[in-house]
Amino acid sequence: MNTTYASAVFAAALAFSTSAFSAEIVFSSWGGTTQDAQKAAWADKFTTETGTTVLQDGPTDYGKIKAMVEANGVSWDVVDVEGDYAAQAGKNGMLEKLDFTVIDKSKLDSRFVTDYSVGSFYYSFVIGCNVDAVDACPKSWADLFDTKKFPGKRTFYKWSAPGVIEAALLADGVAADKLYPLDLDRAFKKLDTIKGDIIWWSGGAQSQQLIASAEAPFGSVWNGRMTALAETGVNVETSWEQNITAADSLVVPKGAKNKDAAMKFIALATSAQGQADLAAATGYAPTNLDSAALMDPEKAKTLPDQQTASQVNADMNYWAENRDAIGERWYAWQAQ
Amino acid sequence: MPSVVALPEVATVKRREFRSTLPALLFLALFFVVPVISLLLRSVLEPQLGLQNYVELLGSSTYLKVFFNTFMVSAVVTIVSLTIGFPVAWTLAIMPSRWAAIVFAILLLSMWTNLLARTYAWMVLLQRTGLINKMLMGLGVIDKPLALVNNLTGVTIGMTYIMLPFIILPLYGTIRKIDPAILQAAALCGANRWQALTRVLLPLTVPGMAAGALMVFVMSLGYFVTPALLGGTSNMMLAELIAQFVQSLVNWGMGGAAALVLLVVTLTLYAVQLRFVGDESEGGR
Numbered sequence: 001m002n003t004t005y006a007s008a009v010f011a012a013a014l015a016f017s018t019s020a021f022s023a024e025i026v027f028s029s030w031g032g033t034t035q036d037a038q039k040a041a042w043a044d045k046f047t048t049e050t051g052t053t054v055l056q057d058g059p060t061d062y063g064k065i066k067a068m069v070e071a072n073g074v075s076w077d078v079v080d081v082e083g084d085y086a087a088q089a090g091k092n093g094m095l096e097k098l099d100f101t102v103i104d105k106s107k108l109d110s111r112f113v114t115d116y117s118v119g120s121f122y123y124s125f126v127i128g129c130n131v132d133a134v135d136a137c138p139k140s141w142a143d144l145f146d147t148k149k150f151p152g153k154r155t156f157y158k159w160s161a162p163g164v165i166e167a168a169l170l171a172d173g174v175a176a177d178k179l180y181p182l183d184l185d186r187a188f189k190k191l192d193t194i195k196g197d198i199i200w201w202s203g204g205a206q207s208q209q210l211i212a213s214a215e216a217p218f219g220s221v222w223n224g225r226m227t228a229l230a231e232t233g234v235n236v237e238t239s240w241e242q243n244i245t246a247a248d249s250l251v252v253p254k255g256a257k258n259k260d261a262a263m264k265f266i267a268l269a270t271s272a273q274g275q276a277d278l279a280a281a282t283g284y285a286p287t288n289l290d291s292a293a294l295m296d297p298e299k300a301k302t303l304p305d306q307q308t309a310s311q312v313n314a315d316m317n318y319w320a321e322n323r324d325a326i327g328e329r330w331y332a333w334q335a336q
Numbered sequence: 337m338p339s340v341v342a343l344p345e346v347a348t349v350k351r352r353e354f355r356s357t358l359p360a361l362l363f364l365a366l367f368f369v370v371p372v373i374s375l376l377l378r379s380v381l382e383p384q385l386g387l388q389n390y391v392e393l394l395g396s397s398t399y400l401k402v403f404f405n406t407f408m409v410s411a412v413v414t415i416v417s418l419t420i421g422f423p424v425a426w427t428l429a430i431m432p433s434r435w436a437a438i439v440f441a442i443l444l445l446s447m448w449t450n451l452l453a454r455t456y457a458w459m460v461l462l463q464r465t466g467l468i469n470k471m472l473m474g475l476g477v478i479d480k481p482l483a484l485v486n487n488l489t490g491v492t493i494g495m496t497y498i499m500l501p502f503i504i505l506p507l508y509g510t511i512r513k514i515d516p517a518i519l520q521a522a523a524l525c526g527a528n529r530w531q532a533l534t535r536v537l538l539p540l541t542v543p544g545m546a547a548g549a550l551m552v553f554v555m556s557l558g559y560f561v562t563p564a565l566l567g568g569t570s571n572m573m574l575a576e577l578i579a580q581f582v583q584s585l586v587n588w589g590m591g592g593a594a595a596l597v598l599l600v601v602t603l604t605l606y607a608v609q610l611r612f613v614g615d616e617s618e619g620g621r
Contacts, residue, residue, distance in 0.1 A: 063583040153464070158569070159584060199486055200569055215463045327585045332398040334569035335577075 025258045025265060028057045029080035032205060033228065034282055038080070038120075041277035042269040049268070052261050062089075065253050069094050074255045077262040078269075080120050083112060084162055086249035087320030090116030096252040102263040108270055109287045111313060117249035118270050119287030121278055124243035124304040124311070125163040128207075128221040131235045133214035139239045141171035144220065145194055155210045155219030158200035160323075160330035162246045162314030164191075167220055170242050176312045184326065188333055200334075211236065223304055224283035240307040246314045247287065279303055376599075379592030389593035399577070403597070406574040409488065409563065410556035413495045414549050417503045420496065421548065422541075425507035443501050451498065455565050458494045459485060462566070490566035495556060502555065503548035510544025550609040554602055574598050 027043060029035040035058060043054035060079055068074040081089070089095050095116040105113055112119030127144055129137035134152070138144045144154060145168065156164050165182055168190040174183070199216045201207035204225045210216040211226075212234045226238045250269060252262045268274050275286035276294040285305040286292065292300050300306060319326070379389050393399050428436050446454070461467050464481035472478045484490055514537070522532040560575040567573070574594060581591030 061583055062586050063588075066586050066588070202564075213463060213465045215465055324585060324587070331577075331580055331585075332396070335398050335402055335572045336570065 023051060024053045024055060025077040025261045026055045026057050026075055027078045027080075027265070028060050028076045031059045032203075034121075034204075034224075034284075035080075037278055037281035038269075041281060042265070042274050045274070045277075046265050046268050050261070050264065052265075054265065065089070065094060069254045072255055074253045074257060076253055077256045077258045078265050079251050079253060080248050081117075081251055082161060083117070083119070083247040083249050083314075083316045084319035084323055086117035086251050087114055087316045088323050089251065090114055091320065094254055096254055096256060096259060096262075098252065098266065099263045102260075103267045103270060107272065107288050107290050109289060111245075112247040112249065112287050112316075114249075117251045118266060120248040120250045120269070121275070121282065121284040122245055122247035122287055122304060123284045124223045124240070124245050124307065125157070125167065125220050126223045126226065126243045127218060127239040127241070128211055128226040128229075129218040129237045129239070130211050130214050131237050133217040137237050137239070138218055140241045141167045141220075142173075144218065145171040145190060147194055147197055150218070152218075153197055153199050153216040154194065155199045155201050155207060155216035155221070157207075157220065158202040158334075160327035162316070162319050163244055164220065165326070165330075166244050166312065166314060170244075170312065176242060176310075179312070180315045180318045182318070182322075182326075184329060188329075191333070222284075227283035227302055240310070242310050242312050243304060243307055244312045244314055245304060247316075372595075372599075375588065375592045376596050377592070378588045379590075379596055382587075382589030382592075389589045393590060393593050393597065399594075402572050402574055402577050405571050406557055406598075409491055409495070409571065409573060410553050412488070412492050413499055413556045414553045416492060416496045417499045417552050418545060418549055421500055421503035421507060422545070424500070425504045425511055425544075428504070428508050429511040443504065446497075447501050451561055454498070455494055455562050458490070458497070459565060462490055462493065485566055486568040488567070488571050491563050491571060494562045494566040495559060498562060499552045499556065502551050503545075506548040506551070507541065507544045510541050514540050547609065550605060554605045554609065557602055557605075558598060 027038070029038055035056065039054075039056055043056065046052060046054055057076060060081055062081070062085060065076070065079065065081075068076065086095070097115050098118065103118060105118065108118055109122070112122060127138055127141070131137060134150070136150065138146070138150045138154075143150055156167075165184070165187045166179055168187040169179055169183060170176065172186060172190045174186070199210060199219075201210055201219070201221070204222055207219065207221045208225050208229045211219065211221070212229060212232075223238060223240075223243070226236050230236050250266050252259060252266070256262055269278075270288055272286075272288045272290035272294055275288040276291035278284070279286040279291060280295055280299055283302065285303040286295075292303075292305065304311070380387065382389070428439055431439070459466075462484040463469070464483070464485075466484075468484065469478075469481040473481065484493070518536060518540070519532055522536045527535065558575050559573065560579065563571070563573045564576050564579075575598070578591050578594045578598070581587045581594060
């Protein structure tokens with residue numbers, strides 16, 4: 001009798017403690033308006049539907065992920081990472097395989113799906129330009145690399161990632177379907193021609209600040225940041241010519257404590273509605289092919305998935321294979 | 337000699353004090369020393385046992401340039417800080433104390449304001465379309481905006497601003513300790529004002545200058561935020577390189593190697609600084 005009672009208490013305590021553990025997951029992203037939108041479109045809804053609290057953390061840091069996985073103390077359950085990192089980290093054993101019985105991948109844009117990751121949202125590197133600050137806006141990558149026709153400072157993404165090297169090669173006349181494998185010698189030679197005129201942006205907010213203040217009146221930027229800048233009243237023009245797409249991915253670090261809840265969270269985040277809500281808030285494109293139908297047509301028109309006419313896809317698999325080598329060369333070139 | 341009598345007592349007190357700091361030391365060892373050593377160990381263990389990371393680090397012209405930049409920026413910041421800091425410290429020392437208190441409050445207030453906020457403020461002030469350029473152009477001093485940011489100028493301005501208190505405070509202390517009668521004595525012996533300054537006053541402030549300058553130089557060596565925001569990529573400093581290895585390239589072997597080089601240089605300079613500060617306090621007694 002006593003034993004039964006004790007074991008019942010023990011079982012109840014155990015049940016309580018497990019449910020207490022699983023009633024919480026941690027989501028890490030890049031902060032700013034994008035993470036706010038992810039919280040509103042995904043996390044709050046997930047909490048309402050499942051009762052599981054989603055704690056927000058960040059910014060995402062690949063060094064931290066490595067440290068957590070190696071120390072077997074993973075405190076992030078779902079992480080928003082760059083697509084090239086996701087492809088590489090999956091191969092290096094840093095990530096859990098996603099459970100596609102929970103996550104429906106049949107409607108997801110297959111460009112952004114691997115065994116270990118699904119697209120979080122996708123964006124395009126476009127040419128943004130402050131119309132009021134210049135005589136003429138560059139329309140193509142060749143224009144952006146032409147300091148005679150378009151004098152002044154221009155801004156590019158500081159970190160080694162898909163986008164800038166592709167832009168340099170396209171500007172140099174490489175055909176969009178012949179980009180890969182990237183001709184790095186040629187790309188850096190082209191970049192050398194404008195190196196003194198580049199101001200690097202290291203985060204989205206900085207790219208907006210540079211263009212709005214005309215510190216660098218034009219440059220290669222994430223499309224959503226120009227949409228947001230236009231909404232604040234700055235007269236910006238976006239050229240979609242050969243816009244270069246890259247995606248963020250959602251991943252689960254190896255050894256995450258709440259794997260099951262993490263899969264459910266990703267399922268909601270990549271659902272047609274979850275992706276539509278995020279796209280409406282951020283100006284980035286949904287990775288779920290059914291999302292466009294759920295969106296305000298006026299808004300949907302401004303997104304990268306409607307700009308496919310001259311779109312160039314950054315090859316995430318190529319980047320995953322060569323990420324380290326390109327990165328070392330990139331930073332060495334910058335420091336010279 | 338009273339100090340001889342007091343000596344054993346001091347030693348006991350010191351031993352007791354040391355024992356009471358043990359928990360703090362243990363904490364430091366566990367949460368600071370061990371992680372640092374484990375990162376440094378990676379520099380000889382990853383990707384395999386050996387010195388390959390150091391060979392790559394010290395054999396590449398790019399990384400050597402980063403080392404050079406680090407020392408150059410630190411030296412420039414130290415010299416500029418001294419040049420500006422000395423007259424300020426001097427003025428503070430001879431000012432009526434009520435006014436000096438106000439200036440001190442301003443100095444300290446700037447130290448307590450968030451570093452990132454202060455650096456961003458400089459970014460806004462210094463950029464081509466910023467306040468300084470607009471003012472100079474409005475006054476007709478220049479007709480094209482000066483490049484004040486995203487280069488060495490920006491880093492120097494931003495870091496000097498942050499480092500100034502660290503040079504002014506020790507210098508102020510040193511100058512205050514100088515007996516004004518010494519200057520009178522110099523005048524009586526026939527020194528003109530210039531000679532009094534260069535032959536009497538400056539030599540007396542050397543310990544304070546050395547202490548302040550070394551502190552600024554050592555702090556500048558490991559600086560991250562200000563160079564990252566106000567500098568261009570071509571004046572990258574060591575701390576940025578380490579962050580890049582650790583966070584972006586996830587190459588901890590190289591990160592550890594670069595960190596060890598920075599640590600060795602800093603500790604060496606710190607040892608030099610200890611000597612100087614030690615000398616100063618000996619002289620004061």
